Amino acid sequence: MISLIIRRLFYLVIVLVIITFLTYVVFFAGNPNDLAARFAGRDAGTAEIRDAAIRLGLNHGFWYQYWHYLDGLLHGNFGLDFQNAVPINSELARAIPVTASLVLGAVVLWLLIGIPIGIMSATHPRTLRDRGGTVFALTFLSMPPFVLGLMFLLVFYFYLTQAGITWFPAAGYVAPSQSIGQWADHLILPWLSLALVQAAVYTRLIRGSLLDVLGEDYIRTARAKGLSRRTVVFKHGVRAALTPVITQLGIDVGTLLAGAFVIERVFGLTGLGQLALNAIGNDDLPVVAAVVVLAAVFIVVMNTIVDILYAVLDPRVRLT
Amino acid sequence: MSLLRAAVELEVIEEQNPDAKGTEQAYEGRTPWRLAWGRLKKDRVAMVSLGFIVLLFLVAIFAPLLTALIGHGPNTQYTTSGLSLSGIPVAPGHNGFLLGTDDQGRDVLSRIIYGSRISLEVGVGATAVALVLGLVMGLVSGYYGGWIDSILARFMDILLSFPILLFAIAIVARFGPSLDLLIFVIAMFSWPYIGRLVRGQVIALREREFVEAARALGSSDLRIMFIEIAPNLIALAVIYATLLIPINIVTEATLSFLGLGVLPPTASWGNMIAEAQTGDLFTVAWWFLVFPCVALVLTTLAFNLLGDGLRDALDPRHGRSNITPTKRVKRSARSSGREKDNSEGKRA
């Protein structure tokens, strides 16, 4: 167990180093003059470009720059943006709560939708209810979140509003400190667009793993002992069937974050995704790099936590 | 010893003459592919999906011909016949626009037809690259084991734990969007899916006796990898390539939607949706938003259903002939694929 944790943490550090390095290479390696020219803006003269190069530290060698960058990251400092020369940290601080709200709400929602439907499908296989679950899964499985989001926007926002029903507010974000109700109200459609697609994946996952578990000998033994079907399914079956769900959750963190970025664009939420996309439009590489590094670190850390959690839940893993 | 021999003399004759009736007929025609095709043919959902996909390919190939028949080019702006006087797009079925026009008076149907080219080009192209890379890397990693495997397997894990979208954002931010870059990025981040599955399979296959037999004959490593092991990976590759194509198509659409993929005016389903979303015009002219979405969803659905059917047909142990007599144990493309390779990774 300890050995596994050590192994995972070691691996985590290596991956983080690789990620920051790759990001740095993709964004900042290459001809320093080009970079400096990007920073200096479209109409900059040679003197201004040279000035920019010095300010960016581009006149030093590549490894020095990388080390400088890494050092900044370790202190939680992402540097200045090209556009307005303001600290990227403050821009991130504005964007993170939006993305976090979106992601957290979506996770809760998708588990609330996915797990019950999956259990229902597995406990009533080959019935109308199961088929309903299958149809639900297949429908949403093949729907990219942004398509679903746009359809929601069209139907539940525009058409309802045109019909005089204003259940859902316009795009935008309201901080929960201002009004919890407004916060949730603004986010309900984004949450649903993000959650339904994943919930579809999860219904299938849970149905499959629960069906497998319910076919195991120990479940039959529990039934034979005289435990009620309900107890068996919920106390023994679901618990065992949830292990793959937790793993999947760890893997999906990445997909989810990416999905969240797209949903932000659809619903005009000013989260990390919008920040990055706007920065691309403005040729503001450090901001994009900051978002990429932040997201990647988040994903890798979550994966590590899930791996360790998985080992705690499933003793078989510890043997390896 | 002669006793034993005498006792079986009669049967020897029959066994040595396998053309003797009875024993042989039961086995005839049991080639792996024919069996799989037979199973797939019975799967109505998969066959309909296959039909749709074939149709889609034909549409993409003959796009210029089709648009010529329709009479509307994909990028032509029909400002008089395609837009009303107040600039509202023409509704489906009017003025010869079967699926209506978009905000610039272009024929939605023609654009969808041309968009299918991009979707298939990226979906199939990136998948093909991913397939070759995944097969080779998975073969090398699984066959050689040791430190080569440690490095390659870790590398695949790292790539897998990375969302493509994020890196696409990074790369496009640096190099600017283009179709080739798009295929490259998508392939780079989807080959580990295949690579990991192949690796797991190879690790199991290399312990099989037929591989030992090949080594006993003095076959080279390359020969064993590509002549002995690779043919046993085809079924797996076909299934997961079919399931990877829709994922890659969606990735392309998503990137194009975000303005990181195919740039207008070239029609792609993703940028059509993005263009439709920019104004508020789609609230009155829903069709130029909805139809590209429908095309995208139907295509994804067809590939997913076909992949599912292929899995049942090529790998019947995991399908309906399972112990659970479910009519159709249909696990999602993404979930069971990932679930499988994940559990492999955890236990390796």
Added chain:
Amino acid sequence: MSTSTQGDLAVDATDAQVLLEVDDVVKHFPVRSGALIDRTHAQVRAVDGVSFSLKVGETLGLVGESGCGKSTLARLITALHPVTSGHVRFRGQDITALNRRQMRPIRKSVQMVFQDPYGSLNPRRRVGSILSDPFSVHEKMSRAEVKRQVQELMARVGLSPEHFNRFPSEFSGGQRQRIGIARALALRPDLIVCDEPVSALDVSIQAQIINLLEDLQDEFMLTYVFIAHDLSVVRHVSDRIAVMYLGKLVETGPVEEIYSNSRHPYTASLLSAVPVADQAFRTARRERVILTGDVPSPVNPPSGCRFHPRCPKAQAICATEEPPLEHKTGDPIGHLTACHFPVNPGETLANASRDAVPAPEAAVGATEGVDQ
């Protein structure tokens, strides 16, 4: 120990040409684990010092329970696994020291027939293609010539040559084993190692395959190492028998000698387990000897004689001192036994009193203490 064995066997092999010499061969598989760097913290001692030699045209029957290392030994002889120590000499040439390229000519002469006729044929390749492998790996031949050779081979092992275009799944188990034999035979080898070639087949088919192997031996002057856990099969084909237990040979000798006058208690117990249909075959000694306990783990084998925890005749010395494989007085030349208290003719093991013996469980406990 090896030298004495070698010497004894050499006497046996004076007049005929020695084809294969296995000299104190050891194979340990490491068991690895660790946090960051894998450490080897245990060894599976699959084969632990085995020696024997084999003359041209001879058949050696190698017998033992599953897990005793006989399949590993087969793979050491065919150089599919590298040895941990010891030597395998083929026509006097040490093949354990050869690299891949130097090994190629030997591969032509040493072939193997595998246990599982389903696993040993590639399910995704046609039979013709599988059988052409030996030719495409080793010979420069035209396609037509290869096809002719393949069809000739198929006919020789009793298959219809027209079926070369079929997949293995279109054949029955017996037919597949014929394909496996044809593949081994293709390059006209001198030695074929048969790793339980019939144990996966129906009893009626077993005899056909064995007859085929015997016919081929006569026709092509083949030498066989024939591995089996079934003593009746081995008796039928072998000239000599070697009995293996937990990675070591415990008894070896001419076939009739082993069957009529087995000296090692393990051999005796294996023989008593062979069912005999005909009463006439029953000898005075045919009383069932039932072995107690399971085969101990080869990771941590018992000290001294490895059979002692299960042996009805075991005494204190058996737990401490390993008996060498040696000639016992009264036995004919070539009959070697590794036992402190060999079974005497007429002795019935089933009645051997275990009361006189220190409790074997305690002995095991003590051994484990020593080993760790």
